[in-house]
Amino acid sequence: MTQHTPLQAAQTQSTDSSGTGSGASGNPKALYGGTSSRRITVRDISLAKERGEKWPMLTAYDAMTASVFDESGIPVMLVGDSAGNCHLGYDTTVPVTLDQMIMLSAAVVRGTSRAMIVGDLPFGSYQESPTQALRSAMRLVKEAGVGAVKLEGGERSHSQIKLLTEAGIPVMAHIGLTPQSVNTQGYRVQGRGEEAAQQLLRDAKAVQDAGAFAVVLELVPAELAAEVTRILHIPTVGIGAGPETDAQVLVWTDALGLTGGKMPRFVKTYANLRSVMSDAAKAFAEDVVGGTFPLEEHSVH
Incomplete structure (x- = not known):
């Protein structure tokens, strides 16, 4: 089964087979999922x-x-x-x-x-x-x-x-x-x-x-x-x-989990962007230090 992030799931829910939003109720005037x-x-x-x-x-x-x-x-x-x-x-x-x-x-x-x-x-x-x-x-x-x-x-x-x-x-x-x-x-x-x-x-x-x-x-x-x-x-x-x-x-x-630390009780966290961004920054840093970025495909002549 294909796994979706919460954001992708929301996009999938808000579009029908024709590519226009229909909303959970099928009302084209719905604020979320409407077609306007x-x-x-x-x-x-x-x-x-x-x-x-x-x-x-x-x-x-x-x-x-x-x-x-x-x-x-x-x-x-x-x-x-x-x-x-x-x-x-x-x-x-x-x-x-x-x-x-x-x-x-x-x-x-x-x-x-x-x-x-x-x-x-x-x-x-x-x-x-x-x-x-x-x-x-x-x-x-x-x-x-x-x-x-x-x-x-x-x-x-x-x-x-x-x-x-x-x-x-x-x-x-x-x-x-x-x-x-x-x-x-x-x-x-x-x-x-x-x-x-x-x-x-x-x-x-x-x-x-x-x-x-x-x-x-x-x-x-x-x-x-x-x-x-x-x-x-x-x-x-x-x-x-x-x-x-x-x-x-x-x-x-x-x-979306960017704030970090303890969240108020009323917050529901739908992603962990802080971790995603931290991992990406570390990967970039390690490539630079290790000499694997930039490579030839990232260079101009």
């Missing part, structure tokens, strides 16, 4: 919620990686400020700048043709006021070409989300664990206990009321995430929030 080659839109996301369709989202930070995910049928990619942790060498997302997010987002947009690209608004680019949020979001849309922006906060970000959506900029909200608030919140489960659960429900309703087209629920008890998913008419995107959310997102370097 145009960019995914907010309306597509909304219709998927109505159909009860689950969908995947991965982070991406460069054109080459994004092109692989796009070819694999990933319908939504988040250019997250998690780039600070997994690509820029920061301990947290806090130091990431808007200029960095614009550069990374533009690269991902250039590397894709179908996926909706959501660009993160980094810490300090929207908290000051709705007007500041609008200026920052406009830069991501105009200079990077993203189809939507993401910002953290529930009730406290209501005014920012409302102004952005009124200006025609789609917003994906983010509640629960919000990494930009690490200095006050820490990295721990959010929504445990009656008071905390009620606050999270208020946050979820607030971002929907403000006009967000979807909301990320990070590190939230599965039962609470399921309740939020039931009461909202916009899709929920879970990360460490159990199986009942409408969509799931993972940081790609975690999911």
Whole structure:
């Protein structure tokens, strides 16, 4: 039997005998596995919620990686400020700048043709006021070409989300664990206990009321995430929030085994790229040291 990597398996699942995606349900309009080659839109996301369709989202930070995910049928990619942790060498997302997010987002947009690209608004680019949020979001849309922006906060970000959506900029909200608030919140489960659960429900309703087209629920008890998913008419995107959310997102370097070290409990690793890359680098080094690279076929005259 032919063995497939997880990525090859996903590509195989998303194509039928004619070479066009059909999806597990056979719906040509499915976000994952659908036949449309145009960019995914907010309306597509909304219709998927109505159909009860689950969908995947991965982070991406460069054109080459994004092109692989796009070819694999990933319908939504988040250019997250998690780039600070997994690509820029920061301990947290806090130091990431808007200029960095614009550069990374533009690269991902250039590397894709179908996926909706959501660009993160980094810490300090929207908290000051709705007007500041609008200026920052406009830069991501105009200079990077993203189809939507993401910002953290529930009730406290209501005014920012409302102004952005009124200006025609789609917003994906983010509640629960919000990494930009690490200095006050820490990295721990959010929504445990009656008071905390009620606050999270208020946050979820607030971002929907403000006009967000979807909301990320990070590190939230599965039962609470399921309740939020039931009461909202916009899709929920879970990360460490159990199986009942409408969509799931993972940081790609975690999911594909590049990060290294101990992973959070909610991460499932689908490959071990760290080992593959390490083995390849060692093989290259040994060829150079041993004089077996380059050979005649690698030389020009």
